Amino acid sequence: MSHTVFFLNGPNANLYGLDKSGIYGCQGFASIEARCQCLALELGLTLDFRQSNHEGALVDWIQEARLSADAIVINAAGLTYTSVPILDALLTFEGPIVEVHISNIWRRESFRHQSYVSKAATGVIAGLGALGYQLALTAVAELLVQNA
Numbered sequence: 001m002s003h004t005v006f007f008l009n010g011p012n013a014n015l016y017g018l019d020k021s022g023i024y025g026c027q028g029f030a031s032i033e034a035r036c037q038c039l040a041l042e043l044g045l046t047l048d049f050r051q052s053n054h055e056g057a058l059v060d061w062i063q064e065a066r067l068s069a070d071a072i073v074i075n076a077a078g079l080t081y082t083s084v085p086i087l088d089a090l091l092t093f094e095g096p097i098v099e100v101h102i103s104n105i106w107r108r109e110s111f112r113h114q115s116y117v118s119k120a121a122t123g124v125i126a127g128l129g130a131l132g133y134q135l136a137l138t139a140v141a142e143l144l145v146q147n148a
């Protein structure tokens with residue numbers, strides 16, 4: 001039976017590739033999702049890839065994942081550093097959780113150095129650009145096999 005992975009993306013992730021700073025690379029969000037969907041097929045995962053600019057939507061999706069997903073990959077973007085509600089929801093999820101960031105958040109401003117998501121995450125990938133998204137999916141596929 002195929003495992004289902006919720007890949008949840010937070011505020012402004014839809015602008016990746018359009019951001020002039022170049023911090024988030026040149027690959028657009030649709031293209032990042034397309035690559036993840038291809039890889040998920042290869043890994044035998046059913047991928048539910050979502051993005052919202054709203055904290056409550058992310059909390060609702062994490063609660064939905066409790067019933068409908070085997071693993072969560074999450075880039076909560078700017079909410080990573082502020083959202084206790086996202087942390088509390090993640091702490092109720094029993095499967096693997098991989099936190100991912102396009103940029104190396106520890107090389108950036110100090111306000112990006114404290115992640116609430118990390119307090120619930122099984123592991124963290126940061127600084128490897130869009131490649132990190134594919135590594136995160138590969139990691140959850142492996143973790144799901146290990147936990148089976």
Ligand code: DHK
Pocket residue numbers: 011012013075077078079100101102103104105112
């Ligand atoms: C994405 C964002 O939008 C920022 O708010 C985070 C993260 C970093 C990323 O690197 O993917 O600080």
